[in-house]
Amino acid sequence: MGFFDKLKKINIFASFGSELTDDFYDELEESLILADTGMDVTLELVEELRRRVRQEGIKTMEEARSCMVRVVAEALNAGDQELDLSTKPSVVLFIGVNGVGKTTTIGKIGAQLKRGGKKVLFCAADTFRAAAAEQLTIWADRAGVDIIKQHEGADPAAVVFDAMSAAKARKSDVVLVDTAGRLHNKQNLMNELNKISRVVDRELPGCARETLLVLDATTGQNGLIQAKQFKEAAGITGIVLTKLDGTAKGGIAIAIAKELGVPVKYAGVGEGIDDLKPFNAEEFAQALI
Ligand SMILES: Nc1nc2c(ncn2[C@@H]2O[C@H](COP(=O)(O)OP(=O)(O)O)[C@@H](O)[C@H]2O)c(=O)[nH]1
Ligand SMILES: [Mg+2]
Numbered sequence: 001m002g003f004f005d006k007l008k009k010i011n012i013f014a015s016f017g018s019e020l021t022d023d024f025y026d027e028l029e030e031s032l033i034l035a036d037t038g039m040d041v042t043l044e045l046v047e048e049l050r051r052r053v054r055q056e057g058i059k060t061m062e063e064a065r066s067c068m069v070r071v072v073a074e075a076l077n078a079g080d081q082e083l084d085l086s087t088k089p090s091v092v093l094f095i096g097v098n099g100v101g102k103t104t105t106i107g108k109i110g111a112q113l114k115r116g117g118k119k120v121l122f123c124a125a126d127t128f129r130a131a132a133a134e135q136l137t138i139w140a141d142r143a144g145v146d147i148i149k150q151h152e153g154a155d156p157a158a159v160v161f162d163a164m165s166a167a168k169a170r171k172s173d174v175v176l177v178d179t180a181g182r183l184h185n186k187q188n189l190m191n192e193l194n195k196i197s198r199v200v201d202r203e204l205p206g207c208a209r210e211t212l213l214v215l216d217a218t219t220g221q222n223g224l225i226q227a228k229q230f231k232e233a234a235g236i237t238g239i240v241l242t243k244l245d246g247t248a249k250g251g252i253a254i255a256i257a258k259e260l261g262v263p264v265k266y267a268g269v270g271e272g273i274d275d276l277k278p279f280n281a282e283e284f285a286q287a288l289i
Contacts, residue, residue, distance in 0.1 A: 003267075003269065004286075007250050008250065010028075010289055012028050013061055020064055025046055034248065036249040038259065041259065042251075044258070069286055069289045072285040072289055075257060078263040083238070085173065087206070089171075089204065090174050091174070091200050091208070092109075092175070093210070094176065094240075095179050095193065095213055096215060102178055104271065107140075107143055108268070108275065108276035109276065110139065110140070110143040118173040119170070119171065122139070122146070123178065125178055125180075125196065126180040127156055128152075136178050143273070156179065156180065157196050163177065179196070180192075186229060189230070193233070193234045210238060214240045215227055215239055216243050218249060220252055224256060227239065238265035238266075239256055239260075243269075244267050253267075253284060265278065267284070
């Protein structure tokens with residue numbers, strides 16, 4: 001079983017007979033659009049496939065399929081897919097609207113980094129609901145890592161300050177910061193993230209930093225709209241695409257990479273601690289096409 005086996009395939013290559021006709025290309029377009037690849041990106045991809053089929057003299061459906069896998073994998077390569085954790089400590093901020101899977105993702109990544117020998121610290125900067133810090137505490141226990149938290153309603157930047165101090169004192173390798181998803185307007189979001197950012201800069205000048213936007217793949221094109229807004233407000237360095245298990249909307253990964261120019265760095269395929277993996281463009285393209 002591959003990691004992306006729970007992803008619904010675009011299986012037109014398997015179902016279409018052997019002729020590369022106009023009908024075939026039309027149906028391919030339709031499947032890509034249904035998978036939430038988006039109209040513009042879909043047209044670009046199918047045009048590129050047509051070009052290569054001509055150029056490479058491709059005749060069979062199987063050759064066309066592997067050609068399309070290459071086209072999609074290239075489209076998915078929007079930058080460095082690895083996290084920059086080059087300083088000690090380094091800081092990874094998780095942002096995104098409520099319910100997309102931020103807290104769960106932090107738990108999963110924390111467990112992986114810990115297993116890889118890193119000293120990890122969680123920071124519960126989602127102070128909006130008491131339940132948020134409790135949920136992150138459960139994940140900290142599961143992953144076997146430390147957590148810094150305060151009372152409900154505390155200033156998120158103050159919790160981040162505590163976490164930065166603790167990271168220095170405890171010689172942590174990486175701090176994973178959970179934030180609230182309730183930041184309903186852009187100004188609000190920008191202010192809050194700027195404040196957090198300034199605290200990190202002041203306390204850990206020059207540290208390696210990532211801002212990962214967590215997106216729920218099942219929300220499809222809405223997720224893309226969210227991503228554009230967050231990108232303008234917060235300068236994201238990567239995307240975590242969650243809930244790819246069972247969804248027929250895997251094309252959203254291509255749309256994000258092409259339209260935002262931001263790489264997908266992790267993919268989530270379930271609620272368990274092992275259901276997350278660094279995103280691999282080739283493997284994903286193979287699974288999708
Ligand atoms: N099926 C599935 N569920 C997920 C995945 N990631 C998170 N969830 C679930 O989504 C819900 C919201 O997750 P949570 O981490 O609380 O989201 P947050 O509000 O962004 O912190 C929870 O029930 C998680 O178990 C995933 O990759 N697949
Ligand atoms: Mg949360």
